[in-house]
Amino acid sequence: MKVIPTHIPDVKIIEPAVFGDARGFFMETWNSETFASLGLNLTFVQDNHSRSTQGILRGLHYQIQQAQGKLVRVTSGAVFDVAVDLRQASPTFGQWIGAELSAENHRMLWVPPGFAHGFYVLSKSADFLYKCTELYAPQYDRCLRWDDPSVGIQWPLVKGEMPLLSAKDAAGKCWDEADKFA
Numbered sequence: 001m002k003v004i005p006t007h008i009p010d011v012k013i014i015e016p017a018v019f020g021d022a023r024g025f026f027m028e029t030w031n032s033e034t035f036a037s038l039g040l041n042l043t044f045v046q047d048n049h050s051r052s053t054q055g056i057l058r059g060l061h062y063q064i065q066q067a068q069g070k071l072v073r074v075t076s077g078a079v080f081d082v083a084v085d086l087r088q089a090s091p092t093f094g095q096w097i098g099a100e101l102s103a104e105n106h107r108m109l110w111v112p113p114g115f116a117h118g119f120y121v122l123s124k125s126a127d128f129l130y131k132c133t134e135l136y137a138p139q140y141d142r143c144l145r146w147d148d149p150s151v152g153i154q155w156p157l158v159k160g161e162m163p164l165l166s167a168k169d170a171a172g173k174c175w176d177e178a179d180k181f182a
């Protein structure tokens with residue numbers, strides 16, 4: 001298992017060791033000891049799975065209390081996955097990172113608590129799986145606008161078309177109005 005650092009040191013791209021053979025492949029997607037040896041000492045309490053079609057954008061989501069750390073990956077298709085640092089005390093406050101995660105590259109992204117998270121579906125459809133360090137708490141759920149100009153995420157929009165959003169995500173808060181972390 002290999003960690004690829006990003007310019008936001010707390011956000012990590014993780015490349016599992018993939019053992020291919022005549023049957024297909026095998027990989028460990030979560031091993032508490034291996035992750036601890038990489039500096040990720042994590043306890044997960046919820047696993048999620050969503051499926052989305054091309055052009056769907058989910059995000060940018062976070063919980064203002066019960067902030068969730070998320071270990072995310074794709075098991076079919078490909079997405080552009082994004083984390084935005086909402087921690088006011090952080091040297092990378094307001095910065096974002098984006099990474100392509102796909103069934104083919106097997107990459108995972110570690111999105112720590114204190115970040116808004118979202119993804120855009122690049123393939124015909126994508127299955128998105130993630131482990132969370134805190135339970136879902138809709139009363140604390142918040143949404144930062146996907147296209148806030150002061151965050152300036154460079155989404156690789158397919159054919160330049162506007163992404164498809166849920167009503168909740170279309171009403172996401174702009175950067176200035178979004179709740180932040182201390």
Ligand SMILES: Cc1cn([C@H]2C[C@H](O)[C@@H](COP(=O)(O)OP(=O)(O)O[C@H]3O[C@@H](C)C(=O)[C@@H](O)[C@H]3O)O2)c(=O)[nH]c1=O
Nearest residue numbers: 048050058059060061062070117118119135136166168
């Ligand atoms: C996130 C979540 C949703 N739900 C329900 C609420 C709602 O009826 C339905 C769909 O919810 P949403 O529209 O919030 O689903 P979705 O837009 O997929 O939300 C997810 O987006 C990505 C980007 C994340 O980072 C996740 O943490 C989560 O916020 O599922 C749960 O029961 N448990 C959960 O943990």
